[in-house]
Amino acid sequence: MLWNIPFIAMVAITLIGLAIVLFKRNLIKIFLGINIFEAAVNLFLITLGYREGGIAPIYTNAPSQEMVMATPQALTLTSIVIGVATSALLLSFAIIIWKKYGTIETDKIRRLKE
Amino acid sequence: MDIFTTLSTGSGYWNPLAWLGGFLVITVIVWLIWSRGEKSYKKGTAQTAPYLSGNAEPAKGDVHIRAGNLYWGYTEALKGYYSRIVPIHTGILNDYVMWYLGVTALLIIVVVIFA
Amino acid sequence: MIPGFITQNSPALLIMVPLIAAFLCPFIGKISAAARNIWAVGAMALTSAIAFLLAFDVYSAGTRVYVFGASAINLAVPLDSGGIPIRIIFTVDAMSALMQIIAATVGFAVILYSVSSERSHSGIESYYTLYLLMIAGVMGMVSTGDLFNFFVFLEILSISSAALIAYRIDKGTAVEAALKYFVLSTIGAMVILIAIGIYYGEYNALNIAVIASRMQFTLLDQIALVLVMAALAMKCGSVPMHFWTPDAYSMAPASITAMLVVASQASLYGLFRVLFTLYNVTMNAATVGWIIITLGVLSMVIGVTMAIPQKDVKRLMAYHAVSQTGYMLLGVGVGLAVLGNQSLMDAFGYMAMEGGIFHIVNHAMYKGLLFLTAGAIFLRIGTRNLNKMGGLGHNMKYTMIFFIIGALAIAGIPPFNGFASKLMIYESVFAFNPILSIIAMVVSILTLASFVKVFHSIFMGPKLPEYENVKEAPAPMLIGMAILACIVIAFGLFPQQVVDTLIVPAAHALVNQGAYISAVLGGA
Numbered sequence: 001m002l003w004n005i006p007f008i009a010m011v012a013i014t015l016i017g018l019a020i021v022l023f024k025r026n027l028i029k030i031f032l033g034i035n036i037f038e039a040a041v042n043l044f045l046i047t048l049g050y051r052e053g054g055i056a057p058i059y060t061n062a063p064s065q066e067m068v069m070a071t072p073q074a075l076t077l078t079s080i081v082i083g084v085a086t087s088a089l090l091l092s093f094a095i096i097i098w099k100k101y102g103t104i105e106t107d108k109i110r111r112l113k114e
Numbered sequence: 115m116d117i118f119t120t121l122s123t124g125s126g127y128w129n130p131l132a133w134l135g136g137f138l139v140i141t142v143i144v145w146l147i148w149s150r151g152e153k154s155y156k157k158g159t160a161q162t163a164p165y166l167s168g169n170a171e172p173a174k175g176d177v178h179i180r181a182g183n184l185y186w187g188y189t190e191a192l193k194g195y196y197s198r199i200v201p202i203h204t205g206i207l208n209d210y211v212m213w214y215l216g217v218t219a220l221l222i223i224v225v226v227i228f229a
Numbered sequence: 230m231i232p233g234f235i236t237q238n239s240p241a242l243l244i245m246v247p248l249i250a251a252f253l254c255p256f257i258g259k260i261s262a263a264a265r266n267i268w269a270v271g272a273m274a275l276t277s278a279i280a281f282l283l284a285f286d287v288y289s290a291g292t293r294v295y296v297f298g299a300s301a302i303n304l305a306v307p308l309d310s311g312g313i314p315i316r317i318i319f320t321v322d323a324m325s326a327l328m329q330i331i332a333a334t335v336g337f338a339v340i341l342y343s344v345s346s347e348r349s350h351s352g353i354e355s356y357y358t359l360y361l362l363m364i365a366g367v368m369g370m371v372s373t374g375d376l377f378n379f380f381v382f383l384e385i386l387s388i389s390s391a392a393l394i395a396y397r398i399d400k401g402t403a404v405e406a407a408l409k410y411f412v413l414s415t416i417g418a419m420v421i422l423i424a425i426g427i428y429y430g431e432y433n434a435l436n437i438a439v440i441a442s443r444m445q446f447t448l449l450d451q452i453a454l455v456l457v458m459a460a461l462a463m464k465c466g467s468v469p470m471h472f473w474t475p476d477a478y479s480m481a482p483a484s485i486t487a488m489l490v491v492a493s494q495a496s497l498y499g500l501f502r503v504l505f506t507l508y509n510v511t512m513n514a515a516t517v518g519w520i521i522i523t524l525g526v527l528s529m530v531i532g533v534t535m536a537i538p539q540k541d542v543k544r545l546m547a548y549h550a551v552s553q554t555g556y557m558l559l560g561v562g563v564g565l566a567v568l569g570n571q572s573l574m575d576a577f578g579y580m581a582m583e584g585g586i587f588h589i590v591n592h593a594m595y596k597g598l599l600f601l602t603a604g605a606i607f608l609r610i611g612t613r614n615l616n617k618m619g620g621l622g623h624n625m626k627y628t629m630i631f632f633i634i635g636a637l638a639i640a641g642i643p644p645f646n647g648f649a650s651k652l653m654i655y656e657s658v659f660a661f662n663p664i665l666s667i668i669a670m671v672v673s674i675l676t677l678a679s680f681v682k683v684f685h686s687i688f689m690g691p692k693l694p695e696y697e698n699v700k701e702a703p704a705p706m707l708i709g710m711a712i713l714a715c716i717v718i719a720f721g722l723f724p725q726q727v728v729d730t731l732i733v734p735a736a737h738a739l740v741n742q743g744a745y746i747s748a749v750l751g752g753a
Contacts, residue, residue: 022212071435085384085388093391096395099401107208110205111405112205112476113205121652121725126656128649130721134644137644178620178693180615185537199531199534199535203472207409213469217459218459218460228513
């Protein structure tokens, strides 16, 4: 059961992140919710990459044991980088919205509707 | 490759070039009829002025029927439908996300039950 | 004539050229505006040329597999890896090639148009950089044979499109539209990443062919299927997840909207790729097919009915884009619903899929054309409000002709291309379920009704005093529109040739999962 804890944590963090996106009206909080969701996905990927007893795939002076394929770690790094770009763009949108609308509440940012 | 192949649609067919040929023939007939019409029409005289029961012609901007007045009857007839469907497009970000996640949840249920 | 080096590496060059050109664009922009324009148009022309070269190659010689960093370019499984394809791989089959052709054509027409439509704006270096990144994203999404790469290109595409939607801040409304689009895209992409993680956890692979060959359709696979399906259906703007579409399409610059249509269709391609290549008959195809059909019918009906009362010309066209996406989902969904039943597939399944895929091509052309005409009108009179327009047909004759071509094509009036693909959809769907076919026809009539309204209120009527001296759109914009208009007419006049050479191989490439797997894994 113990090795399922990361997956349970991932589901819990996902739900927290999505609940924030759904129920909070403040843009910054929504962005934080997205970031929490991204953290959950990264946790999921990195958990998938764990192999018991495996060693890092560094060939220099490596002991002759099973090596771990580094794909999930590479995916996680890529996903973190994309997450940074996403957050930066979202926050820059929030700045402009604040300047032009004077609010960052989603129920007031609705000039485009119907 | 034969240029004059016909698009077969399983149960029917469609040949645009034959259609175009028919269209041209009809155009020629229409032109023939039109060319036999009255030729004494003069531009720039009272013949081209709109006749509005003897009233003066209103300004050009007032004559044009604007988009907002078109299909008034259509939207009026379907008022019951539009008064429900239009307010769903709230423009609130949270609602957009709610619809997306809701559909995802619904589809998971459907796909898993019917698997 | 063409060096073997280029033909051999064309899948890599297809991504490399726009990426490098994009990041050099700001530096070239320091030299002069003309140099930057030539650079951007040249890069796009080169990308289009490579795309056409690759597509020609794929259509004549079959699926191309390109493995980055391998000892031989098509060696998907390294000899010492024990049967696991570990490298980044591009798998370009007929369907991918078709999407590349669409992106290359529309991309080239749009960049010609942008040269004059964006001339009076600031920050054009970033505009071209983001535009070329968008091209790289679309090209990567449709060529990749690896799920994680698909996610990366999807994110490149979303980030660059979101930035371009917000590019004209427009008192903040454009940023609002971009914000909504981007929040939904980010969540959708993260959900796709979860699904990719599930696949990796189950099958220890990211390669589409490997996952497809090992597919079991367990409970986890079912959940992953829905996660990917819902996210990509949201990205292509199907009802009831279409809310971002009218916002983003109406607020983006017209040239970008034309590319956003292509971007949505790249998502549609991803959806079909996952459904047909990854799952194919292992899933309950009838259920999933009916889900796709339901989404399609909802999109068609709600899209067109929401379009009719709109006041903003681009918002109206955006709702029509939602509605037309419904046709593609309907056609391909019918093919999916009868997948696995060879006699029904032969009777109408293939025809429905061909109709749906043909409609993707046609839609990209005429919708791009319509958005470009809307952009030309906006450039000249400075408003998108239909209530303030009128009588522009006197001064903008060529724009009016292009608009008529696009409007008749979208409404499915012969002899334009929309009619050919809609006819294929109607007749094959009628054999499947007559009610669906009738709904499709009614939607087409409503589309015509709505474009009659747009045409009347923009172009007809007497010359309005405020638009007395409106000039025709500048020549590069007209050339961009003319390219798309010529394709609309050509595809309408010779539909059977297009279907035989482009569409049928694409539809069969989608359905034939075994051929895709064996192209990558070699006879497996």
